[in-house]
Amino acid sequence: MDDQILPGTGRGTATQSGVVEGALHERDAMGHAPSTSFAGPPPRAGEDLRRDFPGIGDWHYLDTAATAQKPQAVIDAIAQAYGPDYATVHRGVYKRSADMTLAYEAARRRVAGFIGAGSENEIVFVRGATEGINLVATCWAGEQLKAGDRILLSQLEHHSNIVPWQMIAEKLGAHIDVIPLTEDHRIDLDAMAAMITPAHKLVSLAHVSNVLGSVLDCRRAADIAHSVGAKILLDGCQAVPRMRVDVQVLDCDFYVFSAHKLYGPTGFGVLWARPELLEAMPPYQGGGAMIDRVSFEKTTYAPPPGRFEAGTPHIVGALGLHAAIDYVESVGLDRIHAIETDLVAQTRAALPQINSVRLFGPEDSAGIVSFVIEGVHPHDIGTILDEEGVAIRAGHHCAQPLMASLGVDATARASFGVYSDASDVEALVRGIGRVTRIFG
Numbered sequence: 001m002d003d004q005i006l007p008g009t010g011r012g013t014a015t016q017s018g019v020v021e022g023a024l025h026e027r028d029a030m031g032h033a034p035s036t037s038f039a040g041p042p043p044r045a046g047e048d049l050r051r052d053f054p055g056i057g058d059w060h061y062l063d064t065a066a067t068a069q070k071p072q073a074v075i076d077a078i079a080q081a082y083g084p085d086y087a088t089v090h091r092g093v094y095k096r097s098a099d100m101t102l103a104y105e106a107a108r109r110r111v112a113g114f115i116g117a118g119s120e121n122e123i124v125f126v127r128g129a130t131e132g133i134n135l136v137a138t139c140w141a142g143e144q145l146k147a148g149d150r151i152l153l154s155q156l157e158h159h160s161n162i163v164p165w166q167m168i169a170e171k172l173g174a175h176i177d178v179i180p181l182t183e184d185h186r187i188d189l190d191a192m193a194a195m196i197t198p199a200h201k202l203v204s205l206a207h208v209s210n211v212l213g214s215v216l217d218c219r220r221a222a223d224i225a226h227s228v229g230a231k232i233l234l235d236g237c238q239a240v241p242r243m244r245v246d247v248q249v250l251d252c253d254f255y256v257f258s259a260h261k262l263y264g265p266t267g268f269g270v271l272w273a274r275p276e277l278l279e280a281m282p283p284y285q286g287g288g289a290m291i292d293r294v295s296f297e298k299t300t301y302a303p304p305p306g307r308f309e310a311g312t313p314h315i316v317g318a319l320g321l322h323a324a325i326d327y328v329e330s331v332g333l334d335r336i337h338a339i340e341t342d343l344v345a346q347t348r349a350a351l352p353q354i355n356s357v358r359l360f361g362p363e364d365s366a367g368i369v370s371f372v373i374e375g376v377h378p379h380d381i382g383t384i385l386d387e388e389g390v391a392i393r394a395g396h397h398c399a400q401p402l403m404a405s406l407g408v409d410a411t412a413r414a415s416f417g418v419y420s421d422a423s424d425v426e427a428l429v430r431g432i433g434r435v436t437r438i439f440g
């Protein structure tokens with residue numbers, strides 16, 4: 001008999017509770033739940049959130065879309081988990097391991113409640129969005145698609161939502177089609193509706209673009225995908241840190257995100273999938289923890305999600321993500337959204353006042369502003385801004401096909417987070433002024 005307590009098997013208390021209270025609730029038309037319905041502490045009002053982040057100080061950190069700084073609460077949870085609480089999960093007969101198993105599975109329930117999953121058994125812990133997409137490409141597309149089938153992506157996808165599909169398409173003899181962008185840099189859903197066919201088995205799109213900040217009308221994209229029987233995966237990396245997400249109302253089939261962009265640890269993330277899809281998917285990797293019984297004659301596998309979590313998991317990653325979700329909800333996603341919306345508006349109003357600055361993305365970009373200065377390489381912008389204590393990202397942002405369609409090699413990108421404020425925008429604008437004087 002295997003000695004592991006696996007999620008979803010009903011063995012062990014950690015696996016027996018249902019969704020977090022309030023996980024299934026009323027949502028608005030965009031699939032966002034009212035913040036009050038989430039479990040967790042009530043939102044904090046009017047506090048200086050910068051003080052929650054020991055990594056911020058007076059630094060103007062505008063690279064949150066790459067990775068978010070960590071609040072002290074997350075750092076403390078990680079230290080506690082690696083310190084006095086540390087033990088393995090799913091194996092120990094001793095109390096600390098049993099407690100750690102409970103904490104690990106509580107994190108899974110917390111994530112389920114956070115994104116509106118029907119049950120914690122729909123939550124697969126992965127290394128990040130990249131691994132989540134690779135898992136779906138291998139275990140779902142790799143099984144379901146055949147030669148001649150088609151996959152639909154968009155022009156603005158991150159490489160991690162392009163390359164895994166190319167790899168599996170090449171192996172299967174499937175094809176990839178690309179949805180163009182509208183003039184204001186959104187995924188063109190009219191074009192999507194016109195180009196989709198029953199040969200398309202999967203659509204995979206960013207919920208929020210990491211370069212442009214464009215927000216997808218997920219519900220409409222899902223309707224279009226489902227109209228031909230295709231499944232839809234949403235890459236939620238840039239959405240979960242800045243808006244309330246509910247997978248039921250978004251009506252997607254797969255949803256992925258990375259913990260480190262949600263103020264949690266690196267090397268950890270989430271794949272959510274409809275339970276019937278997970279049930280039908282074969283394991284991703286073989287090893288300990290993903291099995292039911294092993295013999296040299298025949299091995300049987302655990303039910304989801306354990307089936308997809310071979311080996312000792314990133315235990316502390318799960319606890320860190322739990323703390324990050326608690327933190328984000330203690331501030332309130334509505335408040336985070338409002339902070340970022342305001343700062344994007346300030347930036348989009350101020351930058352074009354400076355000669356030769358060109359903005360990308362729609363007016364209502366979520367938390368992210370990409371721009372170029374004619375005649376100045378974005379790396380030079382980034383270097384000069386760094387001297388001013390302003391950290392931005394410069395480059396292709398892992399979206400080379402998007403750069404090609406925008407007609408640039410690279411952009412400069414400012415992205416905001418819960419700790420951002422007007423002083424960051426002022427410092428950015430001051431720094432860009434200096435860049436244009438140096439190169440002018």
Ligand code: PMP
Nearest residue numbers: 128129130158160210235237258
């Ligand atoms: N998708 C988007 C939209 C992203 O912004 C990122 C990270 N830049 C990824 C996918 C990949 O995330 P990770 O590297 O954490 O797996």
